[in-house]
Amino acid sequence: MTGPSAGGLLEGSLEIVHVGIEAVALAAEATGAHVTRVDFRPPAGGDPARIRALSELLSGPAARAIDAANARALARLVASRPHLVGIGVARDVIPGMADDLFLHAGPPISWDRMCGPLRGAVIGGLLHEGRARDVAEASRLAASGAIRFEPCHHHDAVGPMAGLVTPSMPVFVVEDRAAEGAGGRTYCTLNEGLGKVLRYGAFSGEVLARLRFMQTELAPVLAAALALRGPVDLKHLMAQALQMGDEGHNRNRAATSLLFRDLAPAIVRATEDRERAARVLEFVNGNDHFFLNLSMPMAKCMLKAAEGEPLSSLVTVMARNGTDFGLQLGSMPGHWFKGPAQMVRGLYFPGYTEADANPDIGDSAITETAGIGGFAMAAAPAIVQFVGGTAADAIETTREMGQITAGANPGFAIPQLGFTGTPTGIDVRLVEERGVLPSINTGIAHREPGVGQVGAGLVHPPWEAFHAALLAFSEHVRAVGPKDRG
Amino acid sequence: MTGPSAGGLLEGSLEIVHVGIEAVALAAEATGAHVTRVDFRPPAGGDPARIRALSELLSGPAARAIDAANARALARLVASRPHLVGIGVARDVIPGMADDLFLHAGPPISWDRMCGPLRGAVIGGLLHEGRARDVAEASRLAASGAIRFEPCHHHDAVGPMAGLVTPSMPVFVVEDRAAEGAGGRTYCTLNEGLGKVLRYGAFSGEVLARLRFMQTELAPVLAAALALRGPVDLKHLMAQALQMGDEGHNRNRAATSLLFRDLAPAIVRATEDRERAARVLEFVNGNDHFFLNLSMPMAKCMLKAAEGEPLSSLVTVMARNGTDFGLQLGSMPGHWFKGPAQMVRGLYFPGYTEADANPDIGDSAITETAGIGGFAMAAAPAIVQFVGGTAADAIETTREMGQITAGANPGFAIPQLGFTGTPTGIDVRLVEERGVLPSINTGIAHREPGVGQVGAGLVHPPWEAFHAALLAFSEHVRAVGPKDRG
Numbered sequence: 001m002t003g004p005s006a007g008g009l010l011e012g013s014l015e016i017v018h019v020g021i022e023a024v025a026l027a028a029e030a031t032g033a034h035v036t037r038v039d040f041r042p043p044a045g046g047d048p049a050r051i052r053a054l055s056e057l058l059s060g061p062a063a064r065a066i067d068a069a070n071a072r073a074l075a076r077l078v079a080s081r082p083h084l085v086g087i088g089v090a091r092d093v094i095p096g097m098a099d100d101l102f103l104h105a106g107p108p109i110s111w112d113r114m115c116g117p118l119r120g121a122v123i124g125g126l127l128h129e130g131r132a133r134d135v136a137e138a139s140r141l142a143a144s145g146a147i148r149f150e151p152c153h154h155h156d157a158v159g160p161m162a163g164l165v166t167p168s169m170p171v172f173v174v175e176d177r178a179a180e181g182a183g184g185r186t187y188c189t190l191n192e193g194l195g196k197v198l199r200y201g202a203f204s205g206e207v208l209a210r211l212r213f214m215q216t217e218l219a220p221v222l223a224a225a226l227a228l229r230g231p232v233d234l235k236h237l238m239a240q241a242l243q244m245g246d247e248g249h250n251r252n253r254a255a256t257s258l259l260f261r262d263l264a265p266a267i268v269r270a271t272e273d274r275e276r277a278a279r280v281l282e283f284v285n286g287n288d289h290f291f292l293n294l295s296m297p298m299a300k301c302m303l304k305a306a307e308g309e310p311l312s313s314l315v316t317v318m319a320r321n322g323t324d325f326g327l328q329l330g331s332m333p334g335h336w337f338k339g340p341a342q343m344v345r346g347l348y349f350p351g352y353t354e355a356d357a358n359p360d361i362g363d364s365a366i367t368e369t370a371g372i373g374g375f376a377m378a379a380a381p382a383i384v385q386f387v388g389g390t391a392a393d394a395i396e397t398t399r400e401m402g403q404i405t406a407g408a409n410p411g412f413a414i415p416q417l418g419f420t421g422t423p424t425g426i427d428v429r430l431v432e433e434r435g436v437l438p439s440i441n442t443g444i445a446h447r448e449p450g451v452g453q454v455g456a457g458l459v460h461p462p463w464e465a466f467h468a469a470l471l472a473f474s475e476h477v478r479a480v481g482p483k484d485r486g
Numbered sequence: 487m488t489g490p491s492a493g494g495l496l497e498g499s500l501e502i503v504h505v506g507i508e509a510v511a512l513a514a515e516a517t518g519a520h521v522t523r524v525d526f527r528p529p530a531g532g533d534p535a536r537i538r539a540l541s542e543l544l545s546g547p548a549a550r551a552i553d554a555a556n557a558r559a560l561a562r563l564v565a566s567r568p569h570l571v572g573i574g575v576a577r578d579v580i581p582g583m584a585d586d587l588f589l590h591a592g593p594p595i596s597w598d599r600m601c602g603p604l605r606g607a608v609i610g611g612l613l614h615e616g617r618a619r620d621v622a623e624a625s626r627l628a629a630s631g632a633i634r635f636e637p638c639h640h641h642d643a644v645g646p647m648a649g650l651v652t653p654s655m656p657v658f659v660v661e662d663r664a665a666e667g668a669g670g671r672t673y674c675t676l677n678e679g680l681g682k683v684l685r686y687g688a689f690s691g692e693v694l695a696r697l698r699f700m701q702t703e704l705a706p707v708l709a710a711a712l713a714l715r716g717p718v719d720l721k722h723l724m725a726q727a728l729q730m731g732d733e734g735h736n737r738n739r740a741a742t743s744l745l746f747r748d749l750a751p752a753i754v755r756a757t758e759d760r761e762r763a764a765r766v767l768e769f770v771n772g773n774d775h776f777f778l779n780l781s782m783p784m785a786k787c788m789l790k791a792a793e794g795e796p797l798s799s800l801v802t803v804m805a806r807n808g809t810d811f812g813l814q815l816g817s818m819p820g821h822w823f824k825g826p827a828q829m830v831r832g833l834y835f836p837g838y839t840e841a842d843a844n845p846d847i848g849d850s851a852i853t854e855t856a857g858i859g860g861f862a863m864a865a866a867p868a869i870v871q872f873v874g875g876t877a878a879d880a881i882e883t884t885r886e887m888g889q890i891t892a893g894a895n896p897g898f899a900i901p902q903l904g905f906t907g908t909p910t911g912i913d914v915r916l917v918e919e920r921g922v923l924p925s926i927n928t929g930i931a932h933r934e935p936g937v938g939q940v941g942a943g944l945v946h947p948p949w950e951a952f953h954a955a956l957l958a959f960s961e962h963v964r965a966v967g968p969k970d971r972g
Contacts, residue, residue, distance in 0.1 A: 243868050244730040244740050245901070254730050257743035261771045264750050268764040278754040285747045381901035382729050391902050415731070415867035416877050416902065 041435040050432065050467060053474035057429050062311065062481040066429070069311035070406045073330050074425040077370070078409050081178045082186070082301035083231035084294060087223040091167035094155050094187050098167070103152045105163025105363040106321025107336040111142050111149065115322030115341075117201025117358050120449025121162030122149075124203030128211050129166050135203070135450075153317055153328075156304065157187040158296045158363040161199035161445055161453075162322070165189055169211075170219030174234065174297040176305055184304045188297040190214055190222075193287040195452055199362075200445045202452040213283070221280040224270035225263050232262060234298040235411060238372065241291070242412050242422070247380035248295040249364055249373030250441040250456055255291035260284050296363065299370035306425070307333045310480050313473055314406060315426040318369045318438065318461060322361035322445070325461050329428060329469055332476060337469035339462030344444045346457015347386045358447040360459045365440045371409050371424030374439035374458065375401040379414045379422075383441060386457050391416075397439050398423060404430040404438065428469050437461055527921040536918065536953060539960035543915050548797065548967040552915070555797035556892045559816050560911045563856070564895050567664045568672070568787035569717035570780060573709040577653035580641050580673050584653070589638045591649025591849040592807025593822040597628050597635065601808030601827075603687025603844050606935025607648030608635075610689030614697050615652050621689070621936075639803055639814075642790065643673040644782045644849040647685035647931055647939075648808070651675055655697075656705030660720065660783040662791055670790045672783040676700055676708075679773040681938055685848075686931045688938040699769070707766040710756035711749050718748065720784040721897060724858065727777070728898050728908070733866035734781040735850055735859030736927040736942055741777035746770050782849065785856035792911070793819045796966050799959055800892060801912040804855045804924065804947060808847035808931070811947050815914060815955055818962060823955035825948025830930045832943015833872045844933040846945045851926045857895050857910030860925035860944065861887040865900045865908075869927060872943050877902075883925050884909060890916040890924065914955050923947055 044050030057066060091097050102125055104118060114122070123138040126147070132138035141147065152159045159165055169189050176184040192210055196202040226232070237258050238246075244254030264281060271277035284290050303316045307330045317328035326336040341359035348354070367373035377383065378398035381391035395416060401423040402408070408421035426438055437460040444455035530536035543552060577583050588611055590604060600608070609624040612633070618624035627633065638645045645651055655675050662670040678696055682688040712718070723744050724732075730740035750767060757763035770776050789802045793816045803814035812822040827845035834840070853859035863869060864884035867877035881902060887909040888894070894907035912924055923946040930941040 240739075253726075254740065254743070257740070257747055260747050260750070261743055264746070265764045265767040265771065268754055268760050268767060272760075274754050274758075274760065274763075277760075278751040281751040281754060285751065385905075390904055418876055419871075 043435065044432045044470065045435075045463060045467060047467070050470055053471055054429060054432050057313065057470075057474055057477065058433065062477045065311050065482055066313050066477070069309040069331070070314050070425060070427060073306040073309045073312045073314050074407045077302045077306040077425065078411060079178050079180065080176050080184075080235075080302045080305035082174050082234045082298040083177045084172055084226065084234055085175045085231045086173045086226055087170050087190075087219050088173055089167075090165050090169045090171050090187070090189075093171060093173055094157055094165070096155050097165075098148075100146065101148045101150060101167070103155060103157055103159065103163070103165035104149055104321060105152060105159050105161065105361060106319045106341075107324050107326030107338055108151055109149065109321045109323055113323050115358050115361065116447045116449045117361060117445040117451075118162045118164075118322050120201030120203055120451075121164040121198050122147075123449060124198045124207055124211075125164045125166040127203060128198075128208055129168060151319070151321075152363055153319055154334075155187070156185060156300070158300045158366050159189060159199065160191070160292055160296065160364045161362040161443060162201055163363050164198060168215065170215055172294060172297055174294070174301050175231070176301050177231065178305070184301060186297040186300040186304065188293045190218060191287060191290045191293040193283075194289065197452060200443070200452040201449050203450055217276060218280055218283060221267060221271050221276060222263070225266035228270045229263060229266040232259065234294055235302075237262075238295060238298060239411055239413070242372070242376055242379045243415055245380050245382060247373055247376040247383060247441065248299075249292070249367040250383050250386070250443070251380045252291040252295065253288040255295065256284070256288055259291055259294070292364065295372065296366050299366045299372065302370045303330075303366065306330050311477060313428050315369055315428060315469075318365040318440070319363045320360045320365065322358050325360065325465055327461065327465050327469060329473055331473065335472065337465045337472065339464030339468075342459050342462055344442055344455070344457045344459040346444055346455045348444070348455035349453070352446070352454035356446050356451075356454050358445045360440075360442060361445055362442065364442060365438075365461075368438050368440050369426060371405070371412060371422040374441045375405070375424070376412065376414060376422045377439065377441070378416045381416075400436060401439060403434045404436050428466055428473060431466050432470050437463070437466070529921065530918045530956065531921075531949060531953060533953070536956055539957055540915060540918050543799065543956075543960060543963065544919065548963045551797050551968055552799050552963070555795040555817070556800050556911060556913060559792040559795045559798045559800050560893050563788045563792040563911065564897060565664050565666065566662050566721075566788045566791040568660050568720045568784040569663045570658060570712065570720055571661045571717045572659045572712055573656055573676075573705050574659055575653075576651050576655045576657050576673070576675075579657060579659055580643055580651070582641050583651075584634075586632065587634045587636060587653065589641060589643055589645065589649070589651035590635055590807060591638060591645050591647065591847060592805045592827075593810050593812030593824055594637055595635065595807045595809055599809050601844050601847065602933045602935045603847060603931040603937075604648045604650075604808050606687030606689055606937075607650040607684050608633075609935060610684045610693055610697075611650045611652040613689060614684075614694055615654055637805070637807075638849055639805055640820075641673070642671060642786070644786045644805075644852050645675060645685065646677070646778055646782065646850045647848040647929060648687055649849045650684060654701065656701055658780060658783055660780070660787050661717070662787050663717065664791070670787060672786040672790065674779045674783040676704060677773060677776045677779040679769075680775065683938060686929070686938040687935050689936055703762060704766055704769060707753060707757050707762060708749070711752035714756045715749060715752035718745065720780055721788075723748075724781060724784060725897055725899070728858070728862055728865045729901055731866050731868060733859055733862040733869060733927065734785075735778070735853040736869050736872070736929070737866045738777040738781060739774040741781065742770070742774055745777055745780070778850065781858065782852050785852045785858065788856045789816075789852065792816050797963060799914050801855055801914060801955075804851040804926070805849045806846045806851065808844050811846065811951055813947065813951050813955060815959055817959065821958065823951045823958065825950030825954075828945050828948055830928055830941070830943045830945040832930055832941050834930070834941035835939070838932070838940035842932050842937075842940050844931045846926075846928060847931055848928065850928060851924075851947075854924050854926050855912060857891070857898060857908040860927045861891070861910070862898065862900060862908045863925065863927070864902045867902075886922060887925060889920045890922050914952055914959060917952050918956050923949070923952070
């Protein structure tokens with residue numbers, strides 16, 4: 001785009017120098033004006049078809065209806081009250097779960113396209129379920145078609161990293177207890193800890209022994225304690241943790257501590273064998289990420305409440321299977337918009353480098369989708385050390401996410417930002433208009449099956465997914481939105 | 487002070503306009519020059535004798551030796567490693583404790599000058615010890631001289647608010663486990679919780695029942711757990727809590743949570759009666775200030791390590807008994823410099839106003855003396871809400887305390903300040919030079935005995951104590967410091 005020429009001015013054509021909200025420039029361009037942008041970042045990636053779609057969605061006849069739909073969706077998200085109500089066995093409590101079904105993180109994927117850590121988790125899952133006796137047998141079985149693979153998200157579940165859920169695994173049951181729209185349930189396995197763990201693709205004897213302990217001791221003890229104590233208000237707990245240095249994705253120390261304090265007396269009262277109770281307390285105390293597997297189904301529960309507005313442009317799912325990234329919009333639940341899973345910029349454990357890293361994997365980006373994780377970075381300055389950043393960078397990340405979100409969640413107040421809420425409700429229009437991608441905090445898995453975690457850091461989703469979602473949403477609005485175009 | 491006159495300039499006298507470090511102006515004035523200060527704040531309160539003393543201490547022949555003594559004292563404070571090593575009965579473990587001795591917060595005070603909440607605590611202590619059957623008998627006994635009253639600080643102990651320690655009370659035992667200078671021990675009672683509690687001057691049946699529970703269940707259960715678990719590194723725990731929104735005085739939620747997590751498995755293993763273990767866990771979980779009574783003896787332990795440098799101008803004790811504020815310098819341990827206890831600026835519980843408030847009370851200012859509490863305000867932005875402040879105000883408070891301290895404690899890094907340590911080691915010279923008083927976070931007690939806590943807020947010590955300490959330190963330096971005055 002070139003600047004205005006003296007000739008152009010003399011000829012009377014409209015020349016505009018634009019600094020500010022892109023929608024204004026788009027609207028002006030739509031009238032045929034020539035707009036010169038300062039600090040130019042092409043909206044919608046500069047693609048003419050997407051620019052037209054975006055202009056229409058931001059200032060066309062449906063724009064107000066979209067804004068109103070987003071406001072309603074955000075209000076329901078903010079009003080939701082996810083509670084931990086119990087622990088059950090996946091095959092008994094997850095809708096549609098079956099004995100031949102394994103759930104995994106991210107959008108749908110077949111065995112042949114699965115990345116190393118997801119394959120490793122599937123192998124570990126088959127060993128854990130007693131469906132195979134060794135890795136070779138498990139690999140053959142996984143490739144045979146005898147096991148069906150479906151995304152956790154297709155079953156109201158979420159899983160960190162590989163996100164594997166097998167039929168016999170214990171899962172947290174989270175329920176929305178808001179006065180209105182209550183009853184929505186979401187599910188997540190219990191967190192194994194760090195290092196060599198199934199969700200990072202490890203399947204050694206140590207990993208399998210831990211899964212057995214979780215099934216036979218951890219889950220029953222916690223379930224009995226929960227039954228005695230009653231439902232735990234996860235949003236209330238998360239709100240406190242955000243004032244204690246957590247962001248609910250890569251840092252969960254405060255929330256884990258608060259949950260531990262809350263449950264410990266009931267654990268002791270509900271467990272006759274004191275040594276068994278002590279082992280469970282020790283296991284939870286030994287894992288500062290224990291609450292991640294509750295912040296995730298909490299986030300999923302909040303986002304389920306936001307789904308179903310036919311004209312909403314808000315993102316309600318972001319998930320990765322280690323090969324593909326996929327997102328969903330609240331107006332089109334179940335439709336995946338995909339792009340390649342990206343590499344994570346981060347800090348590696350000693351002995352590992354980026355060459356060892358698998359691309360981005362896990363359903364844990366559900367936290368960012370719900371306005372915590374990377375979006376609440378300002379609350380957790382300790383995290384930016386992963387990528388050599390400062391407390392000021394953390395605040396800047398949260399401010400930047402405010403550019404692409406429909407509003408803020410007053411229930412999640414950040415002290416470092418004068419107790420304003422976390423930016424919440426990613427609007428695919430704003431992402432495309434501002435040219436700003438969501439910031440996601442995440443762990444890094446080794447690219448080979450059987451190894452485990454090698455680091456942690458920050459990642460952005462691929463543009464392809466947002467571009468595809470924008471065009472599909474534009475079509476969707478033409479189909480279901482206001483028809484008056486004048 | 488008037489500006490320079492044209493006549494003065496013609497006559498050749500030296501005229502200086504000074505903006506910056508006050509010592510420079512003082513040094514110039516000492517040579518007879520006329521100094522005009524911009525943003526004028528008179529050093530040493532503008533008193534000629536104190537100005538002379540301050541000038542001498544900052545730029546006289548002993549100045550370097552004082553700086554070096556302070557650096558050594560600060561290094562020992564930073565290197566100290568206070569550990570919680572056990573729980574004992576006051577009469578058995580506190581040096582010099584006796585059956586007719588009650589310890590209290592702040593500098594020495596007799597019954598007739600004691601404020602309401604301290605009298606209330608003494609009455610409660612006598613009822614608790616079975617020395618009196620009712621309030622009237624307890625008051626007569628307290629006034630009779632049959633009970634001796636001495637400061638906690640005279641026995642290496644500290645106590646929040648009234649700070650009452652009676653012979654049969656259980657106390658935490660904290661020990662310095664630094665490689666060098668190890669072995670120093672400090673003591674503090676266990677925290678009762680909020681509201682109607684002895685330390686705020688309440689002595690109802692509910693208060694006394696809780697003291698009995700603490701003596702017969704809480705202390706034995708925790709002591710057994712500690713014996714099983716081994717010593718707890720309090721400084722390590724505090725360092726983590728400072729990254730989780732605590733400042734270690736008015737906010738102790740994170741440290742309490744981390745300690746709870748750490749001790750719970752041992753509590754379960756060490757306690758045969760599960761219900762008893764559950765009651766103890768419930769009690770600690772119900773009190774976010776439980777760790778205050780550990781951050782205080784931790785701070786006292788660090789400051790004991792800093793004592794004993796004959797030329798150090800660092801403050802090693804700040805304490806209030808509700809009538810007087812007193813401080814001590816590390817070079818003159820045991821010598822109190824006093825002024826009237828001040829009113830606290832803060833937020834009151836519903837139904838109470840400043841008219842109900844007692845002046846500042848408690849040994850808890852030992853936390854600020856050791857570089858946490860108000861000095862670590864930047865770490866705990868949630869606290870400034872007590873006085874209507876913002877996160878920026880919190881950072882400013884910590885920065886301001888950096889003006890009056892000898893250095894920083896790298897062991898206590900604050901994320902909000904780019905992981906620099908908390909400002910530590912109050913230098914009485916800098917307080918007088920900069921005209922900046924320490925900022926102390928504190929609770930507010932009702933002025934009448936028997937009521938309890940009515941609020942929380944911020945307070946500054948009285949200038950009188952610092953003025954007196956400056957002059958005494960100046961005399962002390964003349965007596966023991968370098969004699970060469972040329």
